Amino acid sequence: MHDSAEPPFPHPLLEALRASPDSPAFEQGDRLVSRGELLDLIRRLAAALLDAGLGPGRGVAVRAGVSPEAFAAHMAAHALGCRVLCVRPGYTPRLLAHVLGMGIDAVVVDASTATPELFGAAGPAAMLSLGPVAGAADLLAHPGAGGFPDVTARPDDVALLTFTSGSTGEPKGCALTYRALGAHWSWQPRGWSPLAAEFAESLGRFLLFGTLSSTVILDYLLLCLLGGGTAVIPEEDGGPLFPYAIERHRITGSVMAAPRLCQMLDVLRAERVDVGSLRALILGGSPVGPHRLAEAVKRLGPIVYNGYGTTESGLISMLTPGDIARFPDRAPASVGRPNPGVEISVRDEEGRPLATGGTGEIYVRSPYLMAGYWGRPEETREAVTDGWLRTRDLGHLDEAGLLYLVGRARDVILVNAAVVYAGAVERVLAGHPDVAEAYVAGAPDERTGEAVHAFIVPAAGRTPDPDALTALVRSELGEDGVPQTITTVSAVPVATSGKPDKRALLELYGPAAPRGAR
Incomplete structure (x- = not known):
């Protein structure tokens, strides 16, 4: 459980960077960024954001590609206590205007994301950039400030706004406070569970791809950096990423959704690609069928983990190689056991808890649940009651504590x-x-x-x-x-x-x- 005396996020990361300044934090093609250089980058960007009028309680949207600079911008905004809004790629102009209308004071872009649609949707928000971009103030041109970055976050301020998919309407912003980040399962190394420590050790060379707007990606990126690992950003060569990048960069850990796993297994059936460096392959984001999971374990060995979570809750449960070895017949059909700090209650339509084995709606409680949907109090009350989140997923727990999903209450x-x-x-x-x-x-x-x-x-x-x-x-x-x-x-x-x-x-x-x- 989180100790309230611990310094606020991202102080533990900044301390970890300062403790080993010469070791690599990021590897991107021929470029290496040391931990000391990353810390300096965070310090410089924090000073630039502060000079732009940003600080505790102010809203900063980050829409940038995967780069050391983009990650540093996220951490710099958190050090200042800002509310960081994670903008997914692929939003239409209408959806961009919707999410950027949530009290945003500034938008951070880079050359790859500074589209006319984004500028048009930003409204009165200040446009800031990571490098030269027409119409935006270049944060990297700021001289920075000396000393260790001050962390001025307030515990009950909103730290993150992440968004539901919006597949049935406009995406909803899930608000996570700095207090919740301080209790997060992966972001406070002094409170790591054995599972988190196991991941941190396995992510010595973490394959970083996709988008930093994903809290799943951020979870494992932070575990990598806090554990002393290097985040490897594969260079774009026009070819398929998996599994060739694993062989090329000697990757030890990666996280991916089911379609990426399928792509990887298709290649491994047809070609000899050396993925023997892998120590942890973490699946999440979409269901993985038991046969596909069993094939992955057969081809890759006891390194496959299958996670289940929601945008509102973060990680709820994790199926580990140990679970699969102990229950080979049934575990591949499950999503594992509750993550440390997470309570699961399976309930009937009236909200009454069911006995073990009963199928109903899954409710969860943990220190790092969302505080609510931004600007939607009625929907928040429907989703969170007495500290319990309705996931809208259907499932059951067995006598071994394994969780099984059987459907979506609203799908x-x-x-x-x-x-x-x-x-x-x-x-x-x-x-x-x-x-x-x-x-x-x-x-x-x-x-x-x-x-x-x-x-x-x-x-x-x-x-x-x-x-x-x-x-x-x-x-x-x-x-x-x-x-x-x-x-x-x-x-x-x-x-x-x-x-x-x-x-x-x-x-x-x-x-x-x-x-x-x-």
């Missing part, structure tokens, strides 16, 4: 006015030995109101029989859950969040797709 398809949970159909399909991955979405239907459409990726060397899959779903879920169509695809489109894009699957292969698209 529903109304077939003949009956509720069909997409996650439940996905679970049944992915449980067939011929299926590596399964994704289910609903589409309007004249006869039934909505209809279930399934998209499957075959297991290696297998050819799924749609009739057998249909019969399997019918036997387990009844007639309403049977997919109207089952389409075999070789790969799944990925949204900007890194998760499978079901909407794109429907557009490419669904009932309204162009003729011949399948």
Whole structure:
């Protein structure tokens, strides 16, 4: 549990950088950035942000590529006690205007992200940049200030605004306070659990890609840096990232979603790529079918972890290699045990706790839950009650403490006015030995109101029989859950969040797709 006497975030990181100034923090192509250089960069950017009028309680949006400078900008804003808004790539101008309208005083960009749409959506916010950008003040041109960076964060101020996917509407900003960051499972090394320490040791060379707007990426990046590791940013060469970058850079740890894992396994089946340097491969962001997980363990060894969490809660549970070894028959279908500091309660529709084994909605409680949705008090009250967060996910706990997900409370398809949970159909399909991955979405239907459409990726060397899959779903879920169509695809489109894009699957292969698209 967090000790309230501990210094506020990001002080522990700054101290860790100061303790070993000559060791590398980032590696990007031929460029090495030492811990001392990173600390100096954070100090210089903090002075520049302060001179721009920013400090405790002020809002700073960061939309920049993956670079040492972008990470330093995040940490500098946190040192000043700012509210840092993480802007995902891929937002439309309308969504950009929506998220940047949440009390933002300044927007930090770099040359790769300074688009006209962003400038147009920023409104009255000051435009700041990491390097020369027309129309923005260059923070890196600031001379900086001497001494160790002062950390002026206030515990109950909002430290981070991260955003839900917005797949059913406008993305909601999840507010995380500095107090919560101080209690975070990965960001305070003095309070590390054995699992966090295990990750920190395994991330000696951490493959850093994607976006720093992802708190999942930040979690493991901070574990890497706090544990003395180096974050490796692979150079862009036009080719696929996985698994070649692991071999090229002798990566020891990485985090990825299911589509990236599938890409990696496809290559490893066809080619000899040396990934023997890996000590931890952490899966998260989207469900991984048990067969795909078992294949990953078989090919890569006992280094595969499968995490489950939400934007509102952070990491909830983690399936470890030890769990898989202890329960080889059932653990691959689970998402592991509760993360240290996390309590899980499975409840019925009335919010009453269920006995072990009962299936219901998953509620979680931890020191690092969101404080609420920014500017949405009613939705906050619906989501958080007495310190417990409703995840809207359905599942159950077994007697060994393993958590199993069976669907999404709101990911529903109304077939003949009956509720069909997409996650439940996905679970049944992915449980067939011929299926590596399964994704289910609903589409309007004249006869039934909505209809279930399934998209499957075959297991290696297998050819799924749609009739057998249909019969399997019918036997387990009844007639309403049977997919109207089952389409075999070789790969799944990925949204900007890194998760499978079901909407794109429907557009490419669904009932309204162009003729011949399948």
